[in-house]
Amino acid sequence: MTYDTRRGFTRLAVCLAVACAVQASLIGLSARATPCEFDKAERIVAVGDVHGAYDRFLEILRAAGVIDERLRWTGGRTHLVQTGDVLDRGPDSRQALEFLRRLGRDAERSGGRVHALIGNHEAMRLLGDYRYVVPGEYEGFRTPESAATRKFIIEKSPEADRAKLEEETPLGMIEMIRAFGPDQDLGTYVRSLNAVVKINGIVFLHGGISPTVAAMSCGEINDTVRRELGRDLEKTKKAPTASLTAREDGPLWYRGLANEPETFAPEVAKILEAQHARAIVVGHSAYPGPIRTRFDKTVFLIDTGMQPSYVPTGRASALEIRGEVFTAIYTDSRQVIRNPGVDLAVAKDRFLDSFYYGAMR
Numbered sequence: 001m002t003y004d005t006r007r008g009f010t011r012l013a014v015c016l017a018v019a020c021a022v023q024a025s026l027i028g029l030s031a032r033a034t035p036c037e038f039d040k041a042e043r044i045v046a047v048g049d050v051h052g053a054y055d056r057f058l059e060i061l062r063a064a065g066v067i068d069e070r071l072r073w074t075g076g077r078t079h080l081v082q083t084g085d086v087l088d089r090g091p092d093s094r095q096a097l098e099f100l101r102r103l104g105r106d107a108e109r110s111g112g113r114v115h116a117l118i119g120n121h122e123a124m125r126l127l128g129d130y131r132y133v134v135p136g137e138y139e140g141f142r143t144p145e146s147a148a149t150r151k152f153i154i155e156k157s158p159e160a161d162r163a164k165l166e167e168e169t170p171l172g173m174i175e176m177i178r179a180f181g182p183d184q185d186l187g188t189y190v191r192s193l194n195a196v197v198k199i200n201g202i203v204f205l206h207g208g209i210s211p212t213v214a215a216m217s218c219g220e221i222n223d224t225v226r227r228e229l230g231r232d233l234e235k236t237k238k239a240p241t242a243s244l245t246a247r248e249d250g251p252l253w254y255r256g257l258a259n260e261p262e263t264f265a266p267e268v269a270k271i272l273e274a275q276h277a278r279a280i281v282v283g284h285s286a287y288p289g290p291i292r293t294r295f296d297k298t299v300f301l302i303d304t305g306m307q308p309s310y311v312p313t314g315r316a317s318a319l320e321i322r323g324e325v326f327t328a329i330y331t332d333s334r335q336v337i338r339n340p341g342v343d344l345a346v347a348k349d350r351f352l353d354s355f356y357y358g359a360m361r
Contacts, residue, residue, distance in 0.1 A: 036198060037198045043077070045318050047302070051090045052096060057316065075110070083282065119283065123229060138171065138173045143172075208258070208280065210250075228244060257295075
């Protein structure tokens with residue numbers, strides 16, 4: 001099935017499933033704004049794209065010391081940041097998303113905080129773009145009544161569409177679409193998420209801050225994305241690439257911090273200055289290797305391909321930040337990747353070695 005065909009049929013299914021009440025819900029929708037700047041966090045742990053890899057997600061959270069074997073919060077006052085893309089590509093995305101929401105409540109009781117951010121795939125789900133939904137995700141919403149629900153929807157559809165709908169509407173699909181509606185529990189939760197947070201002067205988001213977005217504060221970005229996925233949803237659906245949410249240079253889709261050459265460093269410096277930030281941490285651009293740093297260790301790329309069906313050679317990872325020390329965490333090891341004191345000493349030794357051997361020639 002093509003994207004356009006699926007979008008057309010699922011739009012029809014949703015309209016019938018919720019009795020065409022979405023527009024009325026949107027009129028009264030007002031997603032709650034949440035704070036996006038935090039200081040004096042003792043410890044930060046950031047995890048990138050999950051894409052339904054629930055088991056691997058739990059493994060890396062345990063390795064980072066924020067949950068125990070019983071899935072209880074053990075991070076104390078840690079700030080855990082998940083940079084979006086919990087959904088799509090993997091079968092257990094609903095489980096991962098709902099666990100992340102529950103973990104946020106547990107963390108707050110211990111003085112910690114979970115910052116679940118919205119990624120481009122969460123935005124796609126809200127915009128009715130199901131290209132990357134896998135069968136297991138529909139199965140996660142299937143109920144004993146799913147067959148009857150599908151039959152009811154199909155019988156209410158135009159006769160010419162019924163055979164196609166029967167073929168291309170798997171059980172659980174209608175329930176999944178409904179669950180992310182603006183007046184439903186999961187839909188309300190995802191629409192409440194921030195796109196950007198800044199903690200201890202470090203900006204965290206899914207795609208990246210581009211030069212055209214750099215002047216916007218985290219509050220302005222978050223308010224705009226919420227409005228585009230909330231009150232202005234229908235407008236955003238009609239022209240997604242005109243929105244901050246779905247633009248290629250927007251915070252959910254921008255890949256420049258991963259893909260631009262090192263000569264882009266002066267622009268990165270301007271972005272950091274405009275954001276009043278010392279570093280940026282992003283997911284989105286999957287790379288099956290260690291966590292990467294760029295632009296003199298001011299940009300950290302933490303999507304290392306957690307979902308094996310998407311990145312077969314990928315693995316789960318987390319980035320821990322304590323003060324000025326940045327440490328990559330894997331399920332089997334840890335590696336300090338930025339420590340200004342050590343980095344300065346190494347640079348000094350290299351300079352002295354170069355000077356000494358140059359003088360000996």
